[in-house]
Amino acid sequence: MLSLKNVTKRFPGVLALDDVSIEVRPNEIVGLIGENGAGKSTMMKLLTGAYRQDTGEIELGGKPLVIRNPRDATSKGIAMVYQEQSILPNLTVAENLFLGREEDFVTFGRMNWAKLKRAAKKELATVHLDVDPLTLCEDLSFGQRQMVELARALSLASRTGGTPIILLDEPTSVLEAGEIDILFGLVRELKSRASFVFVSHRLDELLSLSDRVYVMKDGKVVSEMSSGNASVTKLHELMVGRSLHSEYYRENLQKPCRAEVALSVRHASLGQVLNDVSFDVHCGEVFGVAGVVGSGREELCRIIAGLEKLDAGEVMVGTTRLKPQANHAVALGIGYVPRERKVEGLVTQMSVAQNLTLPRLSAVSRGGVVRKASERALANEWIQRLHIKTPGPDASCRNLSGGNQQKVVLAKWRFAGSRILVLDHPTRGLDVGAKEEVYQLIRELTAEGVAVVLTGDTLEEILGLSHRVMVMRDGHAEKVLPCEVGHKPSQVEIVEHMV
Known part of the structure; x- marks a missing residue:
């Protein structure tokens, strides 16, 4: 039905x-797994017209099949339910x-x-969602909004008269157990049409729902098998089957951290995203946070940076309680x-100079006026120290790699x-050489006693850089x-706690 044949897509570096070659047959559910950066998202964007293959x-x-843009994709029977919901909350369900x-x-x-209301009721019936079509979407639960997304995707893709192809990108990442059961039951029912x-990181869910599974690693399909012949253990090994290269992550520069605690998180809770999370980070420590999308790790980073307000619990820097304000976090020595x-x-x-001095303008200004000579001099110092390749301090940041x-x-x-530095996927989109330079910088920071909270693109990266790793699942701290x-623990051991 739908197939990709020997597809290659390059970006700079x-x-x-x-x-890549894959096939989706009529009336089947195909599972797609792989670590972050394996190529899953790129493939989805090709199928929805956001990218074109090389x-x-x-x-x-x-x-x-030539897919020029997302509208063109839906006109050909392909639609996607995105991980980040695309519902407009101030519009009605029908709209x-x-x-x-x-x-x-x-x-x-x-x-x-x-x-409009009659047509909406008909579409909602396909996903068994019994709500008034004129209800504002902001008044629906997250799970209900997910059903609206699915109904819209089916409606768009069904206009061709053929068998629609629906792409589900991490649809369960923030759903509760009951909502996941409802979604899976519905997908199995809709499989007939x-x-x-x-796409999912939750291997048990993927095996329970899919007919066949493709495993991706480093931009390649490394395995394809029926779900009946697969197991969680086998998928673990295929997903994370890479050897660690200690020198790549500068493990030779990993020194024991200090006894002094730089940051404490106590009983942090935020809606359904975080549930009673507690930990300490020591001076000179890289504290890794591992977890799949929806585990709460990104929200935890934003909380430490003062960008999110906790429902319960606290973040302490020394004896000072962090306020949910970015400027207070900066004042306490937290960088994000x-x-x-x-x-x-x-x-x-x-x-470059303006960006470099932005968090501490007082150092380059007098009487509220920025002294350009001081700004350039300080910028040049840091350009040299970190080997930043730029025509000069006045070059626009948009033109840098x-x-x-x-x-x-x-x-x-x-x-x-x-x-204290909070690093949320610090090497995302970087080539191998740039990644190595960032790893070197992280080692230099910890040698100076800086505490680092790290969530990375791959388990290999988190394990290679960290002194300790906290594994998160569904908002809980499963294991440190x-x-x-x-x-270093094995990647398989980490994945077992993640999923």
Whole structure:
């Protein structure tokens, strides 16, 4: 039905998909697994028209298929339920279901609400969701909004008259157990009229729902098997079957951390995202946080950075309780390197010098006016110390490579004198050489006594860099494992606690 044949996709410094071939047959559920960075998201974006492959072919029904954009994908029977919900909360259920297709319900220049409501009820019935179509989506539970997403995807993909193909990207990451059961029951029922590609890190769920499973690693499909012939143990080994290279992560520079506690998190709870999480981070320690998407690790990083407010519990820096304010976190010596450096880590239209000095403008200003000479001098110092490749301190950050942009983000917190750094996927999108430079910087920081909270793109990275690793699952701290040099836990051991 749908197939990718020898598909390759490159980005600067990254081979995202390497000669990938997969097949989705009519009325089946195909599971797709792999670590972060394995190529799953790139494949989904190819199928929805967000990217175009460099080489290889996509075929539908044995004929070559060109997907120009997401609207074009749905017109050809392919739709996606995204991990990050795309529902507009201030619109009704009916309006969300037919967003972009409002002209179908306009009569004499006016919206025919009765017709829209009838059509919405029909679509909602396919997913057994009994809500008023004119209810605002912000008044629905997360699970109900997920059903609206699924109903919309089915509606869009079914317009071709053929068998729709629905892509499910981590659909259970923030659902409760009862909601997951409902979703899985529905997908099994809908299998008679649609095909599904199910992307998940939860191996037990994936095996219970899928007919066949593809395993991806480093941009390649490394295995394809029926779910009946697979096991959680076998999938573990295929997912994480890489050897660690100690020198790559500068493990030779990993020194014992100090006894002094830099940061304490006590009984942290936030909705259904975090549940009674407690831990300490010592000066000079890399404290790794591992977990699948939806485990709570990203939210934990934002809480420590002062960007989220806890429902219960506290974050302590020394004897001071952290307020849920980013400026208070900075004042307490906490620096935050976000996963989306271009969105939250940098002001890309500003210069390297301006970004470097932003957290501590008092050092380069007098009477509220920035002294450009001082700004440039300090920027040049950090450009040299961190080997940032840039034409000069006045160059725009938007023109730097990803690795050099990340160095600017790290440099600004070193300049600010941060003693605690929260690193959320610090090497995301970086090539191998840039990653090694970031790892070297992390080792230098800890040698100076800086405490680091790290969540990374791969288990290999977290294990290679960390002194200890806390494994999270569904908002709980499942286990804290020591990671001494020469005695690192295996990736399989970590995955067992994650899933």
